[in-house]
Amino acid sequence: MTSRTRKCTPAIVSGRRRKAEQFADAFATILEFADEPGDVSDACATLAVHAGIAAADVICCTTLGRHHQGEDHRGAIDLLASVDTGLARHLKTLLDLKTLAGYSHDPITLAALKKAGRAMTALVDAARRAP
Amino acid sequence: MELSRPLSVITPTLDGDVLRVLALADADFTSGDIHRVLDGPSIRGIHNTLGRLTEQGIVSRRPAGRANLYRLNREHLAAPYVIGLARLRDELLDRLRSEVRAWPAPPLVGALFGSAARRDHSPQSDIDILLVRPDDASDDIWDDLADSLSALVTAWTGNDCRTLTFTQSQVQDRGANEPVLEDVVREGMAFHGDLQWLASAVKGRSAGRSPGRGKAS
Numbered sequence: 001m002t003s004r005t006r007k008c009t010p011a012i013v014s015g016r017r018r019k020a021e022q023f024a025d026a027f028a029t030i031l032e033f034a035d036e037p038g039d040v041s042d043a044c045a046t047l048a049v050h051a052g053i054a055a056a057d058v059i060c061c062t063t064l065g066r067h068h069q070g071e072d073h074r075g076a077i078d079l080l081a082s083v084d085t086g087l088a089r090h091l092k093t094l095l096d097l098k099t100l101a102g103y104s105h106d107p108i109t110l111a112a113l114k115k116a117g118r119a120m121t122a123l124v125d126a127a128r129r130a131p
Numbered sequence: 132m133e134l135s136r137p138l139s140v141i142t143p144t145l146d147g148d149v150l151r152v153l154a155l156a157d158a159d160f161t162s163g164d165i166h167r168v169l170d171g172p173s174i175r176g177i178h179n180t181l182g183r184l185t186e187q188g189i190v191s192r193r194p195a196g197r198a199n200l201y202r203l204n205r206e207h208l209a210a211p212y213v214i215g216l217a218r219l220r221d222e223l224l225d226r227l228r229s230e231v232r233a234w235p236a237p238p239l240v241g242a243l244f245g246s247a248a249r250r251d252h253s254p255q256s257d258i259d260i261l262l263v264r265p266d267d268a269s270d271d272i273w274d275d276l277a278d279s280l281s282a283l284v285t286a287w288t289g290n291d292c293r294t295l296t297f298t299q300s301q302v303q304d305r306g307a308n309e310p311v312l313e314d315v316v317r318e319g320m321a322f323h324g325d326l327q328w329l330a331s332a333v334k335g336r337s338a339g340r341s342p343g344r345g346k347a348s
Contacts, residue, residue, distance in 0.1 A: 008167055021317075028327045063156050065164035082158035121327075129220070129320055131135070131155065131168075131250070 005079065006069040008061035016057040016067075017127060023051035024124045027117065041108040045101035048113075048120035052094040055120075055127035056080050059087065062130040073098075087126055090119035132288045134252040137219035145172050145180045150203070153190060154210075154217035159200035189213065226287065227260070227280075227322040234276050236268035239299055240324035244315040247290075258284055258292045261315050263329065266299045306332035 006012075027047040034040040056076065057067040063083045068076040073095040081088035097116055101108050108116075133139045138147030152168050153160060162181060166174045181201050184190040191204045203210060215222075224243070231237050245259035246252040260280070264273055277294045284292035295311065306312050306329070316330045 007163075010170065025330065028330065032331060062168065063152075064158055065160070065167035083156045125321065125326075128248070128318070129224070131151070 004068065004070045004072065004075060005060075005066040007066050012067070013058060013061045016054045016061065020051050020054035020058060020124050020127055023047045023054060024120060027051060027120065031117075037110055037113060038107070041110060041113045042101050045097055045108045045113055045116045048116040049094045049098045049101065051120045052091055052123040055123035056087070056091050058127040059083055059123070059130045084126070087123060090122045093119040094123075132219070132290065133254050133256075134220045134223070134247055134258075134288075135250045138213075138216050139254075140219075141216065145176050146184060148172065149177060149180045149184065150189070150213050151217040153201065153203035154214045157203075157205065159193075159195075159202050161198050161200060165201070223284075223287065224320060224322045227284070230280060230283065231262075231323050235272065236265055238323055239263040239265055240321060240326065240329050242315050242319035242321045242324075242326060242329075244311075244319040248318050248320045254289070256290060258288060258290045260284070260292065260294045261312075261319065262294055262296045263302055263324070264296050264298045302329065302332045307335040309333070 024047075027044050030040050030044055030047070031037060037044075053076075060067040060079055060083065064079070068079045073092075077088050077092050077095065080091050093115055097108065097112060100106065100112075101116075136148060136151070138151050141147065148169055149165060152165050162174055162178050165177050165181075166172070169177070181190060181192070181199075185192045185201070189204055189207045189209055191202050192199050193202075194200075203213070205214075227241060227243075231241050240261065240263040242248075242261045243258065244261055246256045247258045262277060273296070277296060281292040281294050284290070297306075297309075297312070302309075302312065312329065312333045316326065316333050319326060
């Protein structure tokens with residue numbers, strides 16, 4: 001295993017779980033009240049990314065006893081893949097969008113936003129089901 | 132059965148808990164990792180269990196520096212059955228999903244809640260299921276379907292099952308004042324439909340509001 005990991009504690013699990021739900025709830029709320037999804041696509045995509053990362057931490061903590069630490073996207077995806085390769089693909093979808101949504105001048109497309117929403121939902125739902 | 136400790140259907144000992152942890156990830160674990168995931172048994176007990184399971188061949192061990200790394204031996208004859216038992220809660224959710232999808236009027240939302248969704252489920256616990264009934268679904272047919280679902284869940288698990296039904300209108304009109312729906316939104320596990328729709332109603336976002344206006348209508 002090459003990714004940098006950190007041992008989990010109950011405080012880390014509950015904190016990351018709370019943040020995953022909070023980011024996901026904010027994603028849904030902002031989209032619901034926007035006049036047009038395109039007006040909020042970058043903000044919502046960024047929320048989806050953070051919800052997915054937090055959910056991935058919960059899944060890894062409750063299944064492996066450790067979670068990924070640092071900016072190495074590949075390491076984070078590989079760690080989650082040891083639990084579920086489908087969930088790892090969802091995390092990859094979100095991490096691929098992270099830079100575009102948060103740091104570039106180009107807006108996120110509506111298709112990319114929908115894909116981010118689906119990936120986020122899959123990860124947050126899996127975090128709820130995690131043992 | 133105990134949904135949070137599914138291997139207790141065949142063994143009440145720590146062996147079942149340790150096997151569950153190893154079965155749910157194709158990864159190496161130290162005894163410390165397993166101790167953190169289980170959050171209860173002693174590390175000595177986990178270490179002894181790992182020794183027994185390694186002797187049986189269902190767990191493989193390799194040294195890594197001063198530690199040992201343990202992994203489920205997925206080539207073992209028993210491995211598919213151990214993995215299947217470890218995933219019994221997912222199996223329950225899959226069966227519930229298949230069952231309600233075939234209904235003449237499937238629920239808008241179906242979700243496990245209560246102890247079955249939390250991690251404190253015991254063999255004596257009920258299994259609580261929320262169903263949101265479409266407004267145009269017939270009362271008689273719905274009641275029969277819900278009763279039959281409840282009987283199936285009891286047959287599958289050995290636990291009593293209670294279904295709680297709200298109509299679509301009830302959720303939209305008074306969801307914000309129903310504590311049980313708040314519980315479902317907070318900790319429920321959906322097997323059908325979209326919990327986000329339920330969350331919007333419970334938080335009073337959609338009731339009386341038109342999506343996209345940004346203010347109450």
